[in-house]
Amino acid sequence: MAEPRHHPWTHKHAPHRVKDIVGHDAAIARVLQYVKQYRPGTKPIMLLGKSGVGKTSIAHAAAHELDLELLEVNAADSRNKESIESIIGEASAQASLFFRGKLILIDEADGVSGTQDRGGIAALLAILPKSRHPIIITANDRDNDKLKPLLKASEVIDLVEVAHEHALARLTHIAAAESITVEREVLSAISRKSGGDLRAAINDLQSIAGAGKVGKEDVALLDSREAKEAMQAALMRIFKTTSADVALPSFDNVDADVDELLLWIDENIPREYSDPTDLARAFDALADADRFFGRIRRWQYYRYYVYIYNLLTAGVALAKDKRYAKPVEYKPTGRILKMWIYNQKNAKRKKLSGLLAPHLHTSSRRVRQDVLPYLKIAAQNDRKLRDSLCAIYAIDDETAEWFSG
Known part of the structure; x- marks a missing residue:
C-alpha cells in the first residue's frame, strides 16, 4: 500500500544507500x-x-x-x-x-x-x-x-550545490515512483529554480503535485508561494532567536523593499512579544530603522541601509531577554490596504483642490485645509450646490464622489 501523499517526499525518498546519493x-x-x-x-x-x-x-x-x-x-x-x-x-x-x-x-x-x-x-x-x-x-x-x-x-x-542534471534525474525518479504525470521541461524548471538545493526541489515538486499531474502553470505558482514562505522564515528567524549572528542574515533571501519590511515587522512585533519591556525595545529598534530610512529618502545617503537592516534583524531579535516558546502565525500588515484606500480618497481630494485653487486665487494646500472641509458639509446637505460646483469647475463624477465620502 502506497504511503499517503502528504508524507514528506524528502523523507520517503531519502537515499538509504550511498550509491543513491547524486553528485x-x-x-x-x-x-x-x-x-x-x-x-x-x-x-x-x-x-x-x-x-x-x-x-x-x-x-x-x-x-x-x-x-x-x-x-x-x-x-x-x-x-x-x-x-x-x-x-x-x-x-x-x-x-x-x-x-x-x-x-x-x-x-x-x-x-x-x-x-x-x-x-x-x-x-x-x-x-x-x-x-x-x-x-x-x-x-x-x-x-x-x-x-x-x-x-x-x-x-x-x-559540498557544492547538486548539479542540475543530477537533480533532474532525482526528480524524474521520484515523479515516476509517485505516478506523477509531468513533462521533463517542467521538472527541469523546478530543478533550476532550486539553485542546487535538492531538498527544496523535492519539496516544490510535492507541493504542486496534489492532483497527480504537474504543468507549467503550477511552476509559476511557486514564485508567489516562495515569496510568502521566505518572509515567514525570515520573521521566525528574527523573533525566535536571541543571537545577533542568527538574526542578521534573515532578509538575505527576501525580495522586499525596506518600507514593506518595516510594515511586516511593525505588524508582528505585538504578535510575538508580550512583555512590555521587550515590546518597547523592539519598537525603538523599528523607529530607529524608520528614521534612517527617512534620511536616505532626504539625503540619498545609501550607507544607512546597513543600519536599517541591522536594526530590523538583530535590533528586534535582541529586544527580548529570552525566546518566546509560543507558536506564532506571522501575518502581512493590513495597513497597506488601508493606505491604498486612504490614498485613493486623498487623490480625489488633491485633484479637487487643484481644480478650485486657480479660481480662489490661493494654493491647493490652503484649499484642502480651509475650504474643502466646509464645502464638503455644504455639498452633502445641498445636492443642487454640488451639481453646480461640478458644472462650474469641471469636476468629473469620480472626483465628485469625495463629497459623499
Missing part, C-alpha cells in the same frame, strides 16, 4: 574511508555546504551502508556546555547499545552560537579528540566566526 562521489568515498579507519584522536569530518546539498543524507547513508548505530544530535538543540557534555560527551564515550559500532552526527553546527551558548564550542572541541566513535559534523556557513575553531579541528569537505 558527491569523492566526498562519499572519503567519508566511508574515515568511518572504517577511525581511531580515537582522528579529526572529525565536517561536511560544509548550503542547505539541501546532501550533508545529512551522506551521514545517514554511510551509517546504513556500514550497519552502524547512528546518533544524530542537532546542534541548535544542544547549544551550551552542559547539554553538549551530557549528550555528545556521553555518547562519544559509550559503546553502541547494539554492539555494532556507532556514528555520531552533529547536525547544523552553525546553531552553536550566540550569548546563550558560551562554552558550547569549547566543550565540543574537548570531546572530539577523545571520542571512541567517528564523528561527522555538518555546517552551512564557512564565514561564521563561531565555527572557526571547529573548522581548524576538523577535516573539512566542501
Whole structure:
C-alpha cells in the first residue's frame, strides 16, 4: 500500500544507500574511508555546504551502508556546555547499545552560537579528540566566526550545490515512483529554480503535485508561494532567536523593499512579544530603522541601509531577554490596504483642490485645509450646490464622489 501523499517526499525518498546519493562521489568515498579507519584522536569530518546539498543524507547513508548505530544530535538543540557534555560527551564515550559500532552526527553546527551558548564550542572541541566513535559534523556557513575553531579541528569537505542534471534525474525518479504525470521541461524548471538545493526541489515538486499531474502553470505558482514562505522564515528567524549572528542574515533571501519590511515587522512585533519591556525595545529598534530610512529618502545617503537592516534583524531579535516558546502565525500588515484606500480618497481630494485653487486665487494646500472641509458639509446637505460646483469647475463624477465620502 502506497504511503499517503502528504508524507514528506524528502523523507520517503531519502537515499538509504550511498550509491543513491547524486553528485558527491569523492566526498562519499572519503567519508566511508574515515568511518572504517577511525581511531580515537582522528579529526572529525565536517561536511560544509548550503542547505539541501546532501550533508545529512551522506551521514545517514554511510551509517546504513556500514550497519552502524547512528546518533544524530542537532546542534541548535544542544547549544551550551552542559547539554553538549551530557549528550555528545556521553555518547562519544559509550559503546553502541547494539554492539555494532556507532556514528555520531552533529547536525547544523552553525546553531552553536550566540550569548546563550558560551562554552558550547569549547566543550565540543574537548570531546572530539577523545571520542571512541567517528564523528561527522555538518555546517552551512564557512564565514561564521563561531565555527572557526571547529573548522581548524576538523577535516573539512566542501559540498557544492547538486548539479542540475543530477537533480533532474532525482526528480524524474521520484515523479515516476509517485505516478506523477509531468513533462521533463517542467521538472527541469523546478530543478533550476532550486539553485542546487535538492531538498527544496523535492519539496516544490510535492507541493504542486496534489492532483497527480504537474504543468507549467503550477511552476509559476511557486514564485508567489516562495515569496510568502521566505518572509515567514525570515520573521521566525528574527523573533525566535536571541543571537545577533542568527538574526542578521534573515532578509538575505527576501525580495522586499525596506518600507514593506518595516510594515511586516511593525505588524508582528505585538504578535510575538508580550512583555512590555521587550515590546518597547523592539519598537525603538523599528523607529530607529524608520528614521534612517527617512534620511536616505532626504539625503540619498545609501550607507544607512546597513543600519536599517541591522536594526530590523538583530535590533528586534535582541529586544527580548529570552525566546518566546509560543507558536506564532506571522501575518502581512493590513495597513497597506488601508493606505491604498486612504490614498485613493486623498487623490480625489488633491485633484479637487487643484481644480478650485486657480479660481480662489490661493494654493491647493490652503484649499484642502480651509475650504474643502466646509464645502464638503455644504455639498452633502445641498445636492443642487454640488451639481453646480461640478458644472462650474469641471469636476468629473469620480472626483465628485469625495463629497459623499
